[in-house]
Amino acid sequence: MRLAVTGLGSFVGARVIEALLEADPEQPIVGLDLELPASLEDRIAFRPVDLTGPAADARIAEILREQRSDTVLHTAFFGTPHRDVEYAHELEVVGSLHLLNAIGATGIEKLVVMSSAEVYGPHPDNPNFLTEQHALRGHPDAHSVRDRVEVERLVRLFAARHPRARAVTLRPAAVVGPSIRNRFTRHFDAKRVTTLLGYDPLMQFLHEDDLIDAVLLALDRDLGGPFNLSGSGVLPLSTLLRLAxxxxxxxxHPLLYTLRYLDSVGRSADPPQAFYDYLRFLWVVDGSRAVRELGFSPLYTSKEAWMSFVVSRKLEAYV
Amino acid sequence: MKGGAPANATPERNEFEELRNSISALREELETRFDLGSRVPRNAASPPPSGAAARDRVSELEGLGLDPIELFERARRWMPQRWGAARSAEVDEFGLDPVHLERVRPLLDFLFERWWRVQVAGAENLESADGERLLFVSNRSGILPYDGLMIAHAVERHHPGRRPRFLVADWLATLPFLQPGLARIGGIRACTENAERLLLRGEAVVAFPEGRKGALKLYRDRYRLQRFGRGGFVSLAVRSRAKVIPVAVVGAEEAHPMLLRLDLATRLLGVPFPVTPTFPHLGPLGLVPLPARWRIRFGEPVHFDRVESQRADDPLYVSRAREQIRGKIQSLLDAEVYARGSVWR
Structure with a gap:
């Protein structure tokens, strides 16, 4: 496998490269990003690329040909929603479009794109378990989720136009663990966690190590299409907080959405419901396709992933 | 290593002794301060204890035959340590909490045995192998899903360990406060995906094809089945090869007889606003259901296991089977309503 990776600074990008280099230090990897993180210097080939640039697609195609890459891992997405909605859209959607165009031009057959189970959206009429066939309704107010839904659509179009290509999108449930930082871990880091009165949805988690395993499997297997990823089991939000x-x-919620509105537009560009609806309605996914077809076997159940997150934060407080 | 155990034992015993001494000292202190130790009536010779007002109140309670410490202890045991502590740390994949269910079981038993005095008929139709897929199809009455709860309870009494999950209409399954409570005792939002997943897991499911129309019908339309949706339950039974058991519930219509619906309030609140003989003018008291006598009758099962699975998508077949089952439930209902003498006895 000759791998090209976008988003070297992202959690998944950095950890997958580490895992691959650990297995085989000679593994050919080319990094496509604005700059190379210091930890990866002299360990992988690096080509500076601005995914949002006007001629980015031609430049990426050139690099992919030069490196004779056969597999692309696309992780250039923000873990926590970026304040600058315009820039986030440019990078996540237009950047993905450029990358997909370049891949189409070079005839690469394997592509893995990081998405999220958030693309299904929290809706009162969701079934208890969302399968990959379910419509991606997203959340109308969450710009990061809107962008991911758009990227998923682009990947589907790409797959339809290039039937030989294997395009995998991974949709992990809320990812938690000792080192990952996203909007869920940030929310649950608070001493007193804000919840919505009268709502107690079932939640589901994926441990960060399991996420990396799943990405490695997806790179390895000759399969295409979307895959939900989750630890087994679900727990009500109230039980999670009690365990922690x-x-x-x-x-x-009407009070919270009004009060937090001004506070939140200044900080994250999204109204509060863009996040809190995910603590209000169900968006639990059925991860059985990945288990069946990818051979993905998560080491952590939802509860164990949550406990790993909680315990690591408690330890951090002492160190 | 061998010498470790006896060497450790002495300080432990010392600690234990210390603890016991301090507890007995504390008890003596409490008894002298509040004069609680003397269960026998105090005699005039005893020295006057401090805290006269408190003592008077205590002796008042004692005069009534109530022991304040005992009362406090009972209240403390009854209250959970913290709200939510009486729940388990594991729920099943649809959110049923076994610990919570055991906790509310006395209440469900009370409703079943004492309040509605539920009589079960046709229990021989419940005979089924373990893991056989059962789909109970019933008439729906009243806004709150008491009927699903009572059917689940009735089935469980005949088949311990086999408690069907009941489906709850969308608008009810997403109400704040109600939804988490319902999910914990086995209620699930009614949709084909959920029901199919449950049946494939070998669970029994209670469905109400009338849905919202059944729950919102007025008292004058009682026991008249409404339209049975689009027959999703027939397709479901055919696809998952489940056995359909028609169920007639009589008495639930009188638990909360809906005299009229306030459409304006419904539009304003977004949830149906019923007017019953007790609600809303009695306030929260109006939420107490009336103690009508219930009868739950299980009809003969309808088998779909020999039907080819393509029939699930054949609209004519589905509507015929749907009407057939609807007719069965209506005739069970008519027979039961005709047979009962009084609503209350």
Whole structure:
């Protein structure tokens, strides 16, 4: 496998490269990003590329040919929603478009794109388990989720135009663990966690190590299409907080959405419901396709992933 | 290593002794301060204890035959340590919490045995192998899903360990406060994906094809089945090769007889606003259901295991089977309503 990776600074990009280099230090990897993180210097080939640039597609195609890459891992997405909606859209959607065009031009047959189970969206009429066939309804107010849905659409179009190509999109449930930082870990890091009064949805988690395993499997297997990823089991939000020994702050959602509105537009560009609806309605996925076809076997159940996150944060507080 | 155990034992025993001494000292202190130790009536010779007002109140309670410490202890045991502590750390994949279910079981038993005095008929139709897929199809009545709960309870009494999950209409399954409670005792949002997943897992499922129309019908339309949706339950039974058991529930219509619906309030609140003989003018008291006598009758099962699975997508077949089952339930209902003498006895 000759791999090209976008998003060297992203959690998945950095960890997957580490795992591959650990297995085989001579593994040919080319990094496509604005700059090379210091930890990867002299370990992988690096070509500076601005995915949002006007001629980015031609430049990427040139690099992929030069490196004789046969597999692309696309992880250039923000883990936590970026404040600058315009820039986030440019990078995530237009950047993906450029990358897909370049891949189409060079005839690469394997592509793995990081998406998220958030693309299904929290909706009161979701079934208890969402399968890969379910419509991607996203959340109308969450710009990061809107962009991911758009990227998924682009990947589907790409797959339809290039039937020989294997395009995998991975849709992990909320990812938690000792080192990952995203909007869920940030929310649950608070001493007193804000919850919505009268709502207690079932939640589902994936451990960060399992996520990396799944990406490695997806790179390896000759398969295409979307895959949900999740640890087994679900737990109500109230039980999670009790397991973590955290107090919650139940707030009626109309009040919270009004009060937090001004506060949140300044900080994250999205109204509060873009996040809190994910703590209000179900968006649990059925991860059985990945288990069946990819051979993915998560080491952590949802509960164990959550406990790993909680315990690591408690330890950090002492160190 | 061998010498470790006896050497450790002495300080442990010392600690234990210390603890016991301090507890007995504390008890003596409490008894002298509040004069609680003397269960026998105090005699005039005893020295007057401090805290006269508190003592008076205590002796008042004692005069009534109530022991304040005992009362406090009972209240403390009854209250959970913290809200939510009476729940298990594991739920099944649809959110049923076995610990919570055991906790509310006395209440469900009370409703079943004492309040509605439910009589079960046709229990011989419940005979089924373990893991056989059962789909109970019933008439729906009243806004709150008492009927699903009671059917689940009735089945479980005949088949311990086999508690069907009941489906709850969308608008009810997404209401704040109600939804988490329902999910914990086995309610699930009604949709084909959920029901199919449950049946394939070998669970029994209670479905109400009338849905919202059944729940919102007025008292004058009682026991008249509404339209049976689009027959999703027939396709479901055919696809998952489940056995359909028609169920008639009589008495649930009188638990909360809906005299009229306030359409304006419904539009404003987004949830149906019923007017019953007790609600809303009695306030929260109006939420107490009336104690009508219930009868739950299980009809003869309808088998779909020899039907080819393509029939699930054949609209004519589905509507015929749907109407056939609807007719069965209606005739069970008519027979039961005709046979009962009084609503209350």
């Amino acid at each position: 020994g955290k107090r919650n702050w139940p707030c009626p």
